[in-house]
Amino acid sequence: MVRGIQSFHPFVLLVYYVLIIIGLMLYQHPLFLLGALFLIGTFNYILDKGRELKKWSFMIGMMITFIILLTPIFNRRGDQILFHFFEQPIMLEAVIQGIMIASTLAGILAIFVTFNIVLTPDKLLYLFSKVLPQWALLTMLSMRFVPLLIRKVKEMMSIQQVKGLSFNQGSVHKRAKNGMQIMQMLLTNALEDSIQAADSMSARGYGLQKRSNYNAFKMKSKDWLTLGSLMGSSIILLFGWAKGYGVLQLGPVLETIMLSGSEYIYFMTWLFLIGFPILTEGKEVIHWKYYQWKM
């Protein structure tokens, strides 16, 4: 599907993810982080109804619980004692910090889940090939030949099974020996096949001159516009961060969690930056609804 967020140029998408991950690490403020978590969750839901995220949910859940429980036990800085746990004072500051660390990590993991869906291997390879073209070519070649090799192994094993050579019965020593024989034969075969592949490559002029690189993706005006607004809002956010907005002061005196004054501006900008994919996807949905309605 090439609509919404997936229709953007891979470079714009990469910039988006870099900015979000830096933002998640810099903005250590419970409201900023919780807002971000909520939007990232929504983003996941819009992409695939949260299916990929569900696969990770157990791991993320475990991690959050551990961090939230353990941080207050080991961190004893602060001056607002909530209660005592085995004669250890549990501080409010430590609890808040635990929540912030947990949500930062959860946010980064959850945004990575969307990263895997949005930046497909071919898009990543495209970005990669801009920096290291030879390595990208090598990656592509191995993406072709590894599955081929696996299929060959399977075929060889079934042939040898009829011959009575077994890979899942008998002593470990015997199985290992049979396996090694297959490996050896596989290597001989692979070498021979690779000569043919090399012939086919040089028959098409490989290595005669510097290769050019096919640009599968083009920066459209909408990509430039998006890149501009992403950069713009992150400059505003960086400015705010440098002035101390969006970061909760834990010591020497605990700051109030509620936002005040110009902090609201930075909060809204932050939400816009993270929520940008949701905006584009939402626009798409509305567009289609309207389109169908008009028909």
Add this chain to the structure above:
Amino acid sequence: MEILSMENVGFTYPNSNDEVLKNINFTINKGDFIVLCGTSGSGKSTLLRLIKHDLAPHGDLQGDIYYKGMRLEDHSPIKRAKEIGMVFQDPENQIVMDTVMNELLFGLENMGYSTPEMNKKIAEMTQFFGLNGLLKKKTDELSGGEKQLVNLVSVLLLDPDIILLDEPTSQLDPIAAKEFIYTLERLNDEFGITVLIVEHRLEDLFAVAEYVMVMDEGRVSYIDMPEEVVKKLINHPTLSRFLPSTSRIFLNFSESNGTKQIPITVKEAQGWLENQVIHPSKNREKHRGENKKILELKEIDFQYVKHEPPVLHNLSLNICKGEWHAILGANGTGKSTLLKIIAGVLKPQHGSIKYDGKKMKKNYHKTVSYLPQNPALYFVQDTLMKEYKMIARHFQIENANEKISQLLNQFQIYDLKDRHPHDLSGGQLQKAALIGTLLTQPAILLIDEPTKGLDPESKSRLAEVLRMLIKDGLTIVMVTHDVEFAASYSSTSSLLFQGQITTTEDTRKFFKENRYYTTTVNRITRKSNAPSVITIEEANEKWHVQENY
């Protein structure tokens, strides 16, 4: 206009005294369609590779090769890469990228084209060849014919003036092979691209080619129009097998005194047959197996993945003792899966397999042997002898050494016993693997596509060997799409369609009732006034021809 010529070309491989090519002279004009044929080892591939200068084998080259009036080595490498394209035998190994799009781009990127140029070229080519649906596919998922088409197109994208093809259809099924050849014909007709193709399967190529070049022991013995070559080769002891059966059946029954037109296409042969008066002579029945069932498959269901449709569904098949059973069917109908089930490698989800009236036992591997499609994969040791000894040890065969040397002598490959399997030719390798399968003295031999990549000469030698084994009481189950081979040699044929065996009949009856899935000879004789036959041998038995004056 002359595009390519060779003057007194000779070639010797290093450390060898035999000249592979001897004193070769020929000229090819722009737009020619030339078929190069000859037995294995006659130097065809070497000749082709010498023309593709950058892939030329190492060795001592005499004489000169001219391309567009200049010596080949004086052209720039980029020009050579662009203008002389080459497609190889194995469709699989020459694809180097994971998707069709990337594969097509590979050559263009090598040539340093810009993105808009590449877009334009690819758009144009995919339109012409109808590859639109394939562009985003993984190259793994393509069929053999599609793979070879992608290989051809990726060469064509570089805009060649001449295309060299080294047995491009030998790994394809007959229908895909036919389509590929017609694609070549279209290229030649519509763009004037010169085609030089080395091929064993000449049934369709003779009708398409403008010239046929015949090589024999390193020399070009003939280069002429197809009809003339047919006349010259018909009495040749080995090369006559290369001729299309349309011409062979004609020359079998009428004297070629050079006045009559020799038929090349089915239509021409049908026209000739109309003017003949043919009396059926006495019918001789072929040797058939006993009617004792040796293997019974009943209501077999098999699927690889739970949610995908089953490969085999409700399949029943009986195999009688001593018969040569051919199972035919298009690609992807589950022929190889069926063989694996019979071999006991795969377990069906439903149904039963009975051997000799009883359920399969543990020592089943001794009674059933399997000769794979690619015999190179049969060997795990680095010489033939080591492999045989390993098998003998594994199955505790008595008098193993005697048996091995007896089989080696019988198959005439005793001298090769200490060679590495990969150093053997296709035909030799198959025999070598066959010996391995016979060591355990199996009752049933399963063969998967035995004729793939073999030239007609090796094919008929293989058939002789297998016939001999049948006489000794072996039962053969063969999976193939080589219609001509099955028709000539098997005794019973079955058709696998949609996961089921739809018909099992005596081979001759089986093919006579088919219209498309049948031999060329049967297509010629089907609706003629002559008794319909499926092979030339059968015609020799049944026909008594009188010339109609």
